[in-house]
Amino acid sequence: MxxxxxxxxxxxxxxxxxxxxxxxxxxxxxxxxxxxxxxxxxxxxxxxxxxxxxxxxxxxxxxxxxxxxxxxxxxxxxxxxxxxxxxxxxxxxxxxxxxxxxxxxxxxxxxxxxxxxxxxxxxxxxxxxxxxxxxxxxxxxxxxxxxxxxxxxxxxxxxxxxxxxxxxxxxxxxxxxxxxxxxxxxxxxxxxxxxxxxxxxxxxxxxxxxxxxxxxxxxxxxxxxxxxxCIASEPSSHKHRFRFENKWCMDSDLPNVIRDCWTNLSGINIIDRLSAVSESLSIWAAGRNSHERRLKRQLEERIKRLQGRNDLLAIDSMREAKKVLADILAREEMH
Missing domain, CATH: 3.60.10.10 (Endonuclease/exonuclease/phosphatase)
Known part of the structure; x- marks a missing residue:
């Protein structure tokens, strides 16, 4: 708890x-x-x-x-x-x-x-x-x-x-x-x-x-x-179904992912094509999310390392890290 x-x-x-x-x-x-x-x-x-x-x-x-x-x-x-x-x-x-x-x-x-x-x-x-x-x-x-x-x-x-x-x-x-x-x-x-x-x-x-x-x-x-x-949190076992996320629209790679998958599946019925695009988007988003999580951890660790330092280089580095972290949080809030 x-x-x-x-x-x-x-x-x-x-x-x-x-x-x-x-x-x-x-x-x-x-x-x-x-x-x-x-x-x-x-x-x-x-x-x-x-x-x-x-x-x-x-x-x-x-x-x-x-x-x-x-x-x-x-x-x-x-x-x-x-x-x-x-x-x-x-x-x-x-x-x-x-x-x-x-x-x-x-x-x-x-x-x-x-x-x-x-x-x-x-x-x-x-x-x-x-x-x-x-x-x-x-x-x-x-x-x-x-x-x-x-x-x-x-x-x-x-x-x-x-x-x-x-x-x-x-x-x-x-x-x-x-x-x-x-x-x-x-x-x-x-x-x-x-x-x-x-x-x-x-x-x-x-x-x-x-x-x-x-x-x-x-x-x-x-x-x-x-x-x-007080008590360690238990990971959730709930499996989420596919949902299109608004935050993906902020990523310039999104149109290419959809276009490449859709084009490569010509001749397949519409339901299967949509299902394949959904799967491709899920895999693509998982990679993006993994990268963002790693980046967020790195930024948080950088902020922690810079705490207590009062030199200009450290202050500028902390401000930049906080700015990038804030951008990530804004995307997650849209999600």
Whole structure:
């Protein structure tokens, strides 16, 4: 059972929905949490339908800031416990034993961090189910969570650490690049921090001893999506019938594939010719898709390798990789 969390920095960006579609297709999360949606309920409901989630709960943005939403796959799989402009708390019904998932968005304003810490403590006291909290905490646990010239006050480290200890929470192991947010790329003020994380109670970790947290690639937002893996996804055995895909029309080779196959089958009845063209298109598309998947993996790996580098060559290379990746995502969104 996978859960994905992302500070998307607004769902109005033209690449927001293609990026979300790719994240959902690639990682198949049972739960998807978005913060800073900058969106109202009607807009989020449209996105829920497009992403094929069955359930959804929305906390509307206020003016042009904030906004939270939680999507889930089965309407019978969970129940809302509480919510605010900073959290969505749900009870997850699991055949192997119920647990609790809280999507969390900490106050960005340092003057209100104490309110974030108080909210964590209140949520901890509200329920005794095995508990996991994930999201953008806007807080750091220790100096290793930050890289850059701007110092972080000790009282903020201590306050957040005390709140997590009082709440009985500890980090779920992060595998991959250690920072989830960056600012000032290409300048002397470049800084990276681990603002997004998943934390869990001992009872939840006992239930899911192999749980891991993985950063995943996105082409927009200054935050990296994080994927909480509890159970490995099983590959689908469903066999799809032939369908002509709109995205093929963007490929200049398409007319040649159809023309060559159709011409070589002259004298055969129309049904068999159509069937043969369909098969040829399927083989051609499979090769194209395989190439695109390899290219996408290569681009994602290049972006990961370039994370944290602040030289102009690396910055230009990352921007180019993100541009090509965005083009691939746009074609997949058309698909």
């Amino acid at each position: 996978n859960s994905l969390s992302w500070n998307c920095r607004g769902l109005g960006h033209p690449l927001a929905i293609p990026t979300l579609s790719e994240l959902v297709r690639a990682h198949r999360p049972n739960f998807l949490f978005l913060c800073e949606t900058l969106a109202k309920r009607n807009r989020v409901e449209t996105i829920r339908s497009r992403l094929n989630f069955e359930g959804c709960f929305v906390v509307d943005c206020v003016s042009r800031s904030g906004g939270l939403c939680m999507f889930w796959k089965l309407s019978s799989s969970c129940k809302l416990l509480s919510y605010s402009s900073n959290h969505i708390d749900i009870h997850v019904f699991d055949p192997n034993g119920d647990w609790r998932l809280t999507a969390f968005y900490g106050y960005p304003d340092r003057g209100r961090r104490c309110e974030s810490w108080s909210l964590l403590r209140c949520l901890a006291a509200a329920n005794s189910l095995p508990w996991v909290v994930m999201g953008d905490f806007n807080d750091l646990l220790d100096p290793g969570d930050k890289r850059g010239n701007v110092s972080h006050p000790t009282w903020l480290f201590n306050g957040f650490r005390a709140a997590t200890l009082d709440s009985g929470l500890s980090d779920v192991a992060l595998v991959g690049y250690p920072f989830t947010w960056s600012r000032g790329l290409g300048t002397s003020h470049f800084v990276e921090e681990r603002l997004d994380r998943a934390m869990a109670s001992d009872s939840w970790k006992t239930r899911f001893p192999g749980a891991l947290l993985c950063p995943v690639t996105a082409t927009i937002s200054d935050h990296v999506p994080i994927l909480l893996k």
